[in-house]
Amino acid sequence: MLTYAQTILQLYNQLQREGYSNAEMILIRNVYELSMSLFSGRFQPSGKTFISHGVGTASTLGSMHLPVQVVAAGLIHNVYWVGDFGDGIRGISKAKRKDIERTVGKEVEEYVYRFAGQRWNKHTLTFFRDTIDTLDPVDRDVLLIELADQLELHLDVGVLYCAEARQKLTESIRPVILEIADKLGFTILASELVRVLKETASTDIPAEIRTNNTWGFVIAPKSYRKRLTVAFQDLLVRGFGGLQSAMKLRKLFKSAKSNKNKIQE
Amino acid sequence: MYSYAQTNIQLFNQLQSEGYSNNDLVCVLNSYELAMELFTGLFRPSGKTFIDHSIGTASILVSLHVPVNIVVAGLLHAAYVHGDFGSVSIRSISDDKRKQVIHAIGEQVEEYVAEYTTFRWNSQTIPTICVRLNALTPIERDVVLMRLANELEDNLNLGVLYCSDAERRREFIKRFGPIMVDMADKLGFPTLASELGRAFRETTATEIPEELRSRSGQIRAYLIAPKSYRKRPSAVCCHLLTSGLGRSRKLFQKMRKMYGRFLYH
Numbered sequence: 001m002l003t004y005a006q007t008i009l010q011l012y013n014q015l016q017r018e019g020y021s022n023a024e025m026i027l028i029r030n031v032y033e034l035s036m037s038l039f040s041g042r043f044q045p046s047g048k049t050f051i052s053h054g055v056g057t058a059s060t061l062g063s064m065h066l067p068v069q070v071v072a073a074g075l076i077h078n079v080y081w082v083g084d085f086g087d088g089i090r091g092i093s094k095a096k097r098k099d100i101e102r103t104v105g106k107e108v109e110e111y112v113y114r115f116a117g118q119r120w121n122k123h124t125l126t127f128f129r130d131t132i133d134t135l136d137p138v139d140r141d142v143l144l145i146e147l148a149d150q151l152e153l154h155l156d157v158g159v160l161y162c163a164e165a166r167q168k169l170t171e172s173i174r175p176v177i178l179e180i181a182d183k184l185g186f187t188i189l190a191s192e193l194v195r196v197l198k199e200t201a202s203t204d205i206p207a208e209i210r211t212n213n214t215w216g217f218v219i220a221p222k223s224y225r226k227r228l229t230v231a232f233q234d235l236l237v238r239g240f241g242g243l244q245s246a247m248k249l250r251k252l253f254k255s256a257k258s259n260k261n262k263i264q265e
Numbered sequence: 266m267y268s269y270a271q272t273n274i275q276l277f278n279q280l281q282s283e284g285y286s287n288n289d290l291v292c293v294l295n296s297y298e299l300a301m302e303l304f305t306g307l308f309r310p311s312g313k314t315f316i317d318h319s320i321g322t323a324s325i326l327v328s329l330h331v332p333v334n335i336v337v338a339g340l341l342h343a344a345y346v347h348g349d350f351g352s353v354s355i356r357s358i359s360d361d362k363r364k365q366v367i368h369a370i371g372e373q374v375e376e377y378v379a380e381y382t383t384f385r386w387n388s389q390t391i392p393t394i395c396v397r398l399n400a401l402t403p404i405e406r407d408v409v410l411m412r413l414a415n416e417l418e419d420n421l422n423l424g425v426l427y428c429s430d431a432e433r434r435r436e437f438i439k440r441f442g443p444i445m446v447d448m449a450d451k452l453g454f455p456t457l458a459s460e461l462g463r464a465f466r467e468t469t470a471t472e473i474p475e476e477l478r479s480r481s482g483q484i485r486a487y488l489i490a491p492k493s494y495r496k497r498p499s500a501v502c503c504h505l506l507t508s509g510l511g512r513s514r515k516l517f518q519k520m521r522k523m524y525g526r527f528l529y530h
Contacts, residue, residue, distance in 0.1 A: 006271040007313045009422035012477055022474050029477055032312065040306045041491040047297065048272045049314050086492030156274045206287045209277055209294050219305040220491055222351025223500035230493045 004155060005059035006052045008032050015062050015071070024068035027104070028058070031072040034103045038076070038083035041220050044153075045213035046161035050082065053152055060148035064186060070141050072104060073111035077145050080116035082216060088230035092116055114142045120149075125176040132183045143180060147189060150177050154196040157203045166214045269421065270324035271317045273297050279327055280336075289333040292370070293323070296337040299369040303341075303348030306488050309419075311427040312479045315347065315486055321418040326411070329454055337370050338377035339411050345382040347486050351497075358382055380408045391441050395448050406452060413449050413457060420464040426473045430484045438465050 005011035011032075015025060035054050042050035058074040076083070079100065080092045092113065101109040118124055128135070128143055135143065150173070153159055159170050174197055181190035220226070226234075270276040276297075280290055300319050307315035323340040341348075344366055345358045352361055358379055367375045384405065386394075394401075394409060401409065419425055425434040442465035449458035481487060490496070 003268065006275070007317050007422065009311060009313055009424050009427055010271070012427070012473075013422055016473075022476060025474065026476050029480075033480070036308065036312070036489050037492065040489045041494075043301065046274055047301065048274055049316055051314055052272050052317065084491045084493050088493055156272070156278055158274045161274050161277070205277070205281075206290060208287060209290050218491060219301055220494045221306050221349040221488060222302065223349050223497055224490050224494040225497050227493055227495050 004056050004063065004152070006056055008051075008055055011055050011059050011062070014059055015068075018062055018065060020062070020068055020071075027068055027072050027108075028075070031075045031104050031108065034100070035076050035079075038079055038085065040084070041218050042082065042084070042216060043219065044158070044216050045163065045166050045211060046158045047211055047213075048158060050216060054078075056152040056155060057145070057148045060151050060189075060192075061145065064144070064148075064189060066141070066144065069105070069107045070111060070145065072108045073115070073141075074145050074148055076100075076104070076108075076112055077115050077149060079112055084218070086227070086230075088227075088233040110138060111142055111145065114138060115145055118142070118146075120146055120173075122172050122176060125173055125180065129176055129180050129183065132180065140184065144184065144186070144189075147177055147181055147184075147186075147193070151189070151193055151196060154193075154200050157196075157200050157205065159200055160203060160205045161210055163210070163212050163214045169214075269321050269328065269418070271321055273316075273320060276320050276324055276327070279324055283327055283330065285327070285333060285336075289336075292333055292337055292374075293340065296340045296370050296374075299344075299366070300340055303344055303350065305349075306490050307347060307349075307486050308481075308489060309424070309486055310429065310479060310481065310483050311424045312481070313424060315343070318418055319343065321421060322411070322414045325414040325417055325457070325460075329410075329414075329457055331407075331410070334371075334374045335377065335407055335411065337374045338381065338407075339414055341366065341370065341374075341378050342381045342411055342415060343486075344378055349488070351500075377404065377407060377411070380404050381411055384408050384412070386412050388437065388441065391444055395444050395451070398448060398451050409448060410452055410454070410457075413445055413452075413454075413461065416445055417457070417461050417464055420461075420468050423467060423471055423473060425468050426471065427478055428484070429479050429482050431478060435469060438468050442469070 005014050011028065012025065015028060020028075032055075035051055039050045039054065044050055044053050054075045054077070057077060058071050061071045061074040080096060081090050085096055085099070097109060097113060100112065104112075125146075132140070132143075150170070153170065159167055178190060178193055178197070181193055270279050276293065277290060280293060285293075297320075300316060304315040304319060309315055309318050319340050319342070322342060323336050326336045326339040345362060346356055348362075350362050350365060352359065363375060363379065366378060370378075398406070398409070420438070425431060425438065428434055442461070446458050446461045446465070449455075449461055
């Protein structure tokens with residue numbers, strides 16, 4: 001059974017043992033410093049810090065002796081959707097890409113960009129499984145990052161500490177990720193995935209220490225408050241989201257009414 | 266060599282495997298939720314998250330099979346010195362802060378945290394404490410145990426060497442490490458003594474690439490707030506006031522010295 005780093009110190013020590021050079025370690029240091037500023041205050045649904053999750057993902061990739069760029073990408077793999085750039089906006093943008101590229105370099109940013117461009121669900125993972133032989137090397141590495149991400153989520157039966165809805169989400173993709181790991185030729189990764197998934201399936205944790213969280217969340221320091229521009233943006237987005245939901249409901253109601261009229265005729 | 270928890274889920278798993286009850290787990294969960302609020306965004310001088318350090322300290326205490334009250338106190342040992350309560354008085358105990366902590370973890374545990382805060386632990390007091398160990402009250406002995414757990418945690422994974430003032434910290438370990446090992450033995454925890462000895466030996470004998478040392482320049486815990494947040498105006502005023510008072514005090518002391526020299530000559 002392999003053990004994976006959960007702190008940057010453990011990651012540094014692991015990568016040095018694995019034979020990564022000083023120059024490569026400096027890249028990891030730079031990427032970690034970026035993750036400190038972008039993921040500060042962020043927690044996984046289980047209550048674990050998001051930074052630990054990034055470190056764990058990088059550690060998994062490091063244990064497979066992958067190029068340091070892939071390991072570094074693992075550290076900040078979800079930066080575009082989860083990282084706080086200060087603008088209150090999620091997702092990819094040219095400005096963010098430039099920002100990231102300046103610190104981590106083009107190659108690492110490309111991995112992170114492609115990772116963010118995918119919806120990682122059963123549908124897309126099945127597609128990747130079926131077309132693995134046609135993927136270019138970067139996409140194959142991005143797939144590995146996703147597998148490392150999944151392994152990390154299941155470490156220490158972490159998924160069991162989340163809400164049941166989150167557990168159900170991960171359950172649906174488990175068979176596919178195992179097949180992908182096998183097809184990619186990473187047998188140790190495949191066996192580690194089997195191990196953690198078995199552990200998850202066979203362990204029970206007291207309900208009292210399970211969280212109600214399906215998604216990650218932010219806790220800001222109490223001496224801080226949200227910037228007014230970001231708070232205002234949030235209100236607008238929520239309002240817009242409410243408007244969209246109201247319009248969807250109206251559409252549903254209209255189609256139900258017209259179906260009823262057709263039946264009566 | 267023991268491996269200690271560095272995340273909340275690792276800590277919960279450890280607590281369960283060490284036979285702590287469900288009630289104990291809930292106590293630890295409550296204190297962890299408070300720790301998330303107080304230490305969010307905070308980092309150790311090595312770059313490790315403060316929350317991971319708190320968990321590590323608690324984990325070390327769990328490995329010694331101490332009562333859960335001490336474990337919980339270990340998790341929140343730095344609450345009054347480093348915790349952000351959002352109030353005006355930053356690095357000190359206040360009635361308001363004590364109320365908040367008591368509400369989360371109970372009066373008995375809070376007493377440990379308060380005692381830990383006021384208990385002097387530095388290069389002047391450590392030798393005396395070791396000599397006077399048998400004369401300490403039970404709470405003071407438990408606080409010494411927490412202090413030793415804190416020291417071990419700081420030295421895990423060569424943590425001290427990744428700080429910007431690594432050499433000063435290494436000198437401290439060389440001078441006072443043997444005394445702390447002796448203390449652990451005298452307190453009746455030979456496992457802790459041997460773990461401290463091992464960690465201190467590693468710290469004094471290992472070299473790490475200087476480029477990997479933290480570039481923060483910080484010798485104490487420091488905050489990186491999420492970019493979408495800014496300091497509350499009240500916190501800004503308080504910070505200006507306290508730093509202004511600090512500077513005025515230093516200036517006054519300097520002037521007194523100069524006046525004294527002037528009189529002497």
